[in-house]
Amino acid sequence: LIVERSDLECRAAHLRDRDSRRAKHIFSTIKEHQIQVTYSKMQERMVHEERLQAETQRKMALEEAKRRDAEQLVHDMEASEAILIERLRRTQEAQKLAYEELEQALSAISPRDAALREMQREP
Numbered sequence: 043l044i045v046e047r048s049d050l051e052c053r054a055a056h057l058r059d060r061d062s063r064r065a066k067h068i069f070s071t072i073k074e075h076q077i078q079v080t081y082s083k084m085q086e087r088m089v090h091e092e093r094l095q096a097e098t099q100r101k102m103a104l105e106e107a108k109r110r111d112a113e114q115l116v117h118d119m120e121a122s123e124a125i126l127i128e129r130l131r132r133t134q135e136a137q138k139l140a141y142e143e144l145e146q147a148l149s150a151i152s153p154r155d156a157a158l159r160e161m162q163r164e165p
Contacts, residue, residue: 151159
């Protein structure tokens, strides 16, 4: 009876030890799985953030290119405007000189010559 009791206690201790090792193994496996899941989620989040950052940089570069194009267009239009303003100034100056020459020519004609010319024009 004592041998059986000792044998039973030994078996019970052995079973408790086996169950304890099994529980530790299960806990360790679960913990490793949790770490893997956490790591995987972190990796996915990092990849997602990198994609978002790349997309943001792409959009910023596109906006910067649009801004540069708009600035270049304004610069070109200002240069064209300056050229056109200078042409207009020269044209107005030439018209003024021509008008002054016409006035001088008309004032140089005597009233008698003007009347004769007027009569020649009439049919």
